[in-house]
Amino acid sequence: MDRDRGIDKRLPLRGVEFHILLSLAAGERHGYGIIQDIEGRGEPSVPDVGTMYRALARMVEAGLIEAAARRPVPDTGDERRNYYRITSIGLRVARAEARRLEALTNAARVGGLLPKEVK
């Protein structure tokens, strides 16, 4: 089976999904942690908690991410949060999406929507 085609089929990702993969690529997070990451990236529309968790459930089902072992969070000592980590497929999908976005951005640049050669 052509695995890359399987990857391409999943593209484009929803915004929230790419954000989730982006956050988890850096390490395990729980839902609220991801929301905080998104806020930190200066995204104008931060997804709500329900949207976030539905996306998480969907992505677990799709094999992009998986639930990590639960562990106490130092500041609250709470064990109820669900932690997630990215899977290898998820990582490849995220990279593919990033490349797609990069190509899109380049195209926007060529098309004059963005200033050229800003490094």
Place this chain on the structure above:
Amino acid sequence: MTQPRMLHISERWFRLLQRLYPPDFRDEMGNAVVEAYMDRAHHSLQNGGNIHLVALWFRALVDSVRNGAGERVRPAVSWRRSGNWGRDAGLATRRLLRAPALVLAVVGTLGVGLGLFGVVYAVVHKVLVERLPYKDPGDLYFVWRDYRDLRRGWLAGTDVAELQKAGGAIEDATGLQRQLRTFATRDGDDATEISVMVTSPNLFQLLGIQPALGRGFAKDEVGPKRPAVIVLTHELWNRIGGDPAILGRPVRLNGEPYTVIGIQPPKFGFVLNAGIGPPQRADAYITFGINLAETNPDRASFAGLIRARRGTSPQVVAAAVDAVGRLVDARDWQNKGLKLYPVGLKPDLVAAVRPALVVLGFAGVLLVLVLMVNLASVLVARASQREHEFAVSRALGANGGAVVRATLFEGGLLGLGGGAVAALAAFWGTRTLVALAPLDLPRREAIAVDWQIAAGVIGLGALLGVLAAVAPATWAARASLSLLLANSAVRGGGGRGRLRRALVVAQVTLSLVLLSTGALVVRSFDRLLRADPGFTPEGLLTLRVPMPPQFLPKAEQSIALQDRVEYALRTISGVTGVSAASTLPLTASAGQMTIRIPGAPGNTGDADRDARLVDYLGARAGYIEAMGMRLVEGRAFDRVRREGVREAVIDRNLARQFFPAASALGAKIPWLDNQFLTVVGVVDQARLYDVHQDGRPQIYLRAEDFGYRTLSFVVRTRRDPLSLVPDLRRAIRQLDPRLALADVRTMDDVVGDALRRQRISAVLISAFALGALLLAAMGLFGIVAGSVTRRRHELALRLAVGADHGRLVRLVLGEGAALVMIGVAIGAPGIYIAGRLLRGVLVGISPLDPPTLGAVALSLGLVTLAACYVPARRVLRIDPAQSLRQE
């Protein structure tokens, strides 16, 4: 308000909002979502105080309404997408995979049983239900003629012409006549006999059929000066090479050239419904070389097919045809009471087979019920093994619904698997059946399992599985620890026991009805096999040698050739007798004539009652002897013909009517114009129609007297009749290479073909019945075996306090016997209902024949008791000391 208080309210609000999500999502994500909101709440309080917090509450509400609804409509996880059913299906599959023997047994049973049902379904559907493949087939009718004691007779050409002129409700009419002709693509070469439909040129338009190649007949291609054109069926075209270039080329019918103008589409299976006997198919179509309106009104030899104006009700059509009939009656029959009437094409076609198919269908439905009950009891047995599991999980708070779903799924899955196997089985079974089916089975060529029927069988399997699982599922849902404890404490049983017993009773009931149906059909078939058709079929080979007038213009020439053929056949070694007749027994193709015998002692004086419609056929000398017919009085035909005398042999029934007390020998029967037949002998009928009953009275003419050309030869031999065939072909080819041999068959085959329909019914229904009996016996076996196991403790106690083993075996046996008795009692009215359906199918036996039904009840009893006895004997192995110690 204090911050902790506000946070507490927040948490309760967030939890409340979780209700908006489906339960599954809530179970999995609820805590995490609430936690995330609480993190937000902390944040809001710290950054903006209560105002921000309330804003968050509102935001959470919007979020939950939106995503809660979204999650319900489009769940994130696939098994949730199908609700809990998906998860339960997975569970059921895994559990079934752990019991491959059970799956194999159930799927196998269902596969065979439903497969048989599928075959019956396919036949019933294609023959009785499906529309005929013509344009608006509901508007097509055959027209028949009743006149005195002639029923369903052919029409005269003038009748058809009258129908064509009628107009009104009768949009169009066509005449049809089937003839056998010798067919060759080149002169004198590869001669075969084919069946040719001679029709009015509008037949194909009337049916709404377009030729696949070339064209149909033009309106004016009819009558004495018509061009000789022929349309071939796809089948015949294939047989002669399937070359499209044949269009426009001549072929030969009886030596005369006909130009091929069209080829019919492959599935064109038009058959001509005959007055009596099987529908007749044709290999090719030509048009009448005569003008129907100018034919002799006395010579009724045409079938009439009409198309009613679209949407005309059958009553209106009947009235229109009746009006034509009255016109004909007045013009040609001096108002003596000739009647014409229409019969819908389809009812007409299937009338003969309908009763048998209805019975088969009924037996099929019973079989399906048996299968369902059997599956139900298997599932109950399975559920009862898991009784503890159910009860414990219920006690621990498991949802009753889950158990129900799991059981239903198990049933549905088993049913689906069985249905799939059954669809395959039905596919092959139907092919086999069609290969074996009687040639006269209408729509035989159309009978096959198509995807609709296959889907129907698979769907039925699944439905049956789910229905079968309903009983165990509801029972399992109620399983509770207290009931379980109560049940195992006293002598086992309780709800499950009752349910299983009820299922066994149902099985016995259904098997009884099926068995009695099967036994009656088999006995009826046995009667048919034993019936004496009036001749001796063993050791007889038959063949027809067409001698068309085009080959031998004068009758004397064909008689001379018949003599030579007979002589040539007689010299083949092992042949003990040869003769020939115009019509063989059981082929329903004799001529009919109304006769009177003036001055006969049996005449009543009533002109109508003294006229009798008879079958007549021509026979050569030695025919009665070669066929092994029984001469009652007088003699058969002599080899030497007497000058100026037309000899006839009549059958016992005709002799009895006209000469009740005297001898019929020497009587003169007026025949045709100014001729007389002189009766020289009386025979028992060699039956022309049914094996088991006499048909119309018969008159055997001397073939030579009436110039019959094409005769069927009968060859009696000491050898295996079929081993004669090569010798026979060689002998006839040597005489004249233009002669074709047709219908080379042993007389045993002819008889077998006449009985084929009954044979298939008998085989199928007895298979159904035996299958049902087997399943019932297995059910009983299970019940009794289970009972012995469950009551081990009690039985051991009884033994310990002095009961002997024999007594205990009888005790256990009695339990099974009681079930059988109840089943039989319930089944008895079913036998009566089945009997009413069977009445039209049975021959020589009443549907309530006491010996047969008695034998059925007895054998059912014996088999079921045996099924009880084997497990009951396990009682003997109980050792009270050991058993009681175990407890």
